[in-house]
Amino acid sequence: MRDIKFLTKNFGKYDTSSIDSYLSIGGFDALKKAVTMEPTAISDLIASVKVKGRGGAEYDMGRKWSQARDVKGDNKLLICNADEGETTTFKDRELIKNDPFNLLEAMIIGAYVVGAVEGFIYMRGEYACYRPLLLDAMRQCREKGFLGKNILGKGFDFDIKLYSGAGAYVCGEGTALIRSIEGKAGRPRMKPPFIKVSGAFARPTCLNNVESFSIVPHLLLDEKGEYASCGSGNSIGTKMVSVAGNVNRPGVFEIPFGTTVREIIYDLAGGVQHNHGIRLIQFGGASGKIADASILDTPYTYEALRGAGVMVGSGGILVIDERTSVLDFLRMNQDFFSEESCGQCTPCREGNLHIKIILDKMAEGKATEEDLRVMEKIARVMSMSSLCGLGETAQNTLMSAMRVFPEVFQAGGAR
């Protein structure tokens, strides 16, 4: 495994409470370079190394920025999604905590590229302890002229507000996040209108994840092409993964794309507790899919994981060892969605409720073949017809479990 620090290269290198300290390690050099470039050159650069949105939707980030730039409007918004509500996912927290100025610098560059005049960081309520850090960093940026009017004398204005969520998982979904920022209940809405055209306060809005933003300053200064030298195909550069569950060293790791799952779990995360065997691995949090141990030698890339029936998603990797049954894991996962559905659309609201009931019947050994058939059908209807991404992906875990562990889904609920 190649040891590379790209996104994490500033971690521990400067005093995160001091902009001078950040400047002393070359902070804002990327912004200074960016403002000498054509905005489209920056989005082209991002597109050239195929950066996919790191929130989980895997949308081409360079394309997103150039589309955002093309949207007409003089009051565009740029929002950083720091809601990081996906279970097993805590990589953005490390980026905020260890390199807050890089994130702010990235957003300012983003504003320059897309033409935004105002920005928001929407941070999950549970990260309240990082509010003072970010607010103070923003204040210092304002004092040094990196935020505010006429940034770097280049005639563009941009400032950032920090907004804390109230704890709903669904607020990581773009339209729910936007309603939450508007002060409304955080419930998703139908699209269109698309966020890029009519987002928060009906203003054109460009929304990116913390990790996606954080890549940009490093990329601009990456003259040797270190980032592009990692990975292959559509999986270029590095990825932040967070590993949790029954491993010896849970934590956040930056890996070059192509690192195998085994290397992540056994070399970086220290292997499975007490040398237990692996029951299953869930990729991408509660809305992700699961695999058994046969996935260990699969390289961690968008393509290979997809080929193995799972997805990168949020970058979370949850290792469950053989002490936990598949069914108990599924019930735990289902409890999460039964709680977190916003309740607006029928398939998600009612579907999660009934799938929970059937999983409970399985646990009691009382599920019938008809129950199992109904469960599969509801799961499929939910993924096909729900209003938002939550309902679409809520049964990813269950549906992948049905493929990987068919023996679990027997009438009577064999475990």
Place this chain on the structure above:
Amino acid sequence: MTETKANEQMVHLTINNIPVEVPKGTKVMQAAAKIGIDIPHLCYHEDQRAKARCRLCSVEVTGKRRLLAACSTEVWEGMEVHTDTPIVRDTQVAILQLMLANHNQDCLNCARNQNCDLQRLCSRFNILHSNLPNVVKPEPRISTNPSIVRDPSKCIRCGRCVRACKDVQGIEALTYAGRSSDIIVTTAFKKPMETTDCVLCGQCSLVCPTGAIVEKDDTDAVLDALQDPKKHVIVQVAPSVRVALGDAFGMEPGEIVTGQMVTALRLLGFDKVFDTNFGADLTIMEEGSEFLSRLQNGGVLPMITSCSPGWVNFMEKRFGDFTKHLSSAKSPMSMFGAIAKTYYPEKAGIDVKDIVTVSIMPCTAKKYEASRPEMGRNGIPDVDIVLTTRELIKLIKYVGITFKQLPESDFDSPLGTGSGAAAIFGVTGGVMEAALRTVYEKFTGKTLPKLEFEDVRGFKGIKEAEVDLGTRKVKVAIVHTLKNARVVMEQVQKGESPYDFIEIMACPGGCIGGGGQPIGTTNEIRKKRIEALYQLDKSLPLRKSHENPDIITLYKDFLGEPLSEKAHELLHTHYHKVAPLYEFD
């Protein structure tokens, strides 16, 4: 459907392999309707912005990974839509079954039995047995006011009522609370509706696809009175009912069914069948005189009409410091009731205690109006029982009357004569037009050259007109829906209202679109009813309130002059501020 205009860009698509051409911007649901395919839907309502939350209208589109909601998806060139694939069928059936499992299925005990969108769709999709356990949370019906009853156990969370309350009325008394399977439609802090900003207009009950929000049913009280040999039961019918009632009996929307309606009421056993239009003419006499008096004596202007109880409730709750702008004249219903409990018994030689007055109204808020202590004297209410159009439909069906085949008959005398001016009370602009016909002639002493005031007609939310009374020009405004009422009231509040006289009706289109009208009332249908009432006005020989001979007799024999002491005692009232339940400032 949108009409094709010459310069409109057309989009070509196929639905179930059938080519369709529709204007750009058309939604898949309307494109499908064009070729006769009714895509099932529950949260979608043609008068509301799409919500896309029930997901019942999901369709498959070639090249799309997931199903798309037909209600909210615009067509595009070359789009291939399929509405009958296995996954679409599975989705429709699954969604209906999911809804049913969380719906209190006591259909036989439901006001909306056989008139329920959910029931109809379950029948259409041949849902023979539900394969899901029942998960309805037992919740009691909420019946705390005279107008509206809510049954949360029947709510399918479609959000139509929330949209009607917010987007049509601008009230937002109903909203969502909770999430996941605990999400409910409720009022602020789950308070009884009447204590919130709710004005009891009943627009929510008109759009509810199930029996979750219904009018309070008073049909039993009417049947009891009719069965009581000691009671002399008289009925009055609002102008807008006669152009809406036919909808429920397979007649064309907007068909004028006055004659059959009167016959049906007689068959039901009412002792006298009278016309609220008589009350409307009386209202014009009093309200018109009041306006002239305010105009000539420097009274409070603008004067605002007060016949719409939803609007009056809104005024009292939201603009309670400005109730002096409201005309003190009672509504036609209450004026009629007052006369029916004073003049009529005197004339007919019946003890007032034996008289039961029933009104058939397009309105749920009228039930509340009738219950107001101001509307009556010595403990005797002007109106004893109010039925909505919907309840009258139930009564007619209950008695087994084949409505369509009924012969026509006329209202009884002496409270059964109404002018054309009274007939148009049921539409937005109608009260103003009726008033102007009388005010003009009373003020100028001249005969109106043309009876139709075209500027005050139409479906526009806020209309304005200026009327030349010779020595003075009068500026008037006509407003329907409370969302629009708020706009003109904020002008009044700021002291910036440019008007002398404002007509406000709470419901879209006026009473013909009232919250008590038949289920299925849409804006298209409202427009047909409006046309019908104008048609009715035109067809009548008598078109001015002050020329109604029975009204002239009433003043001569009983009331004296408009605004006389007796008229004030019986026909006028006062409104007062109602403190809001909660203040956020």
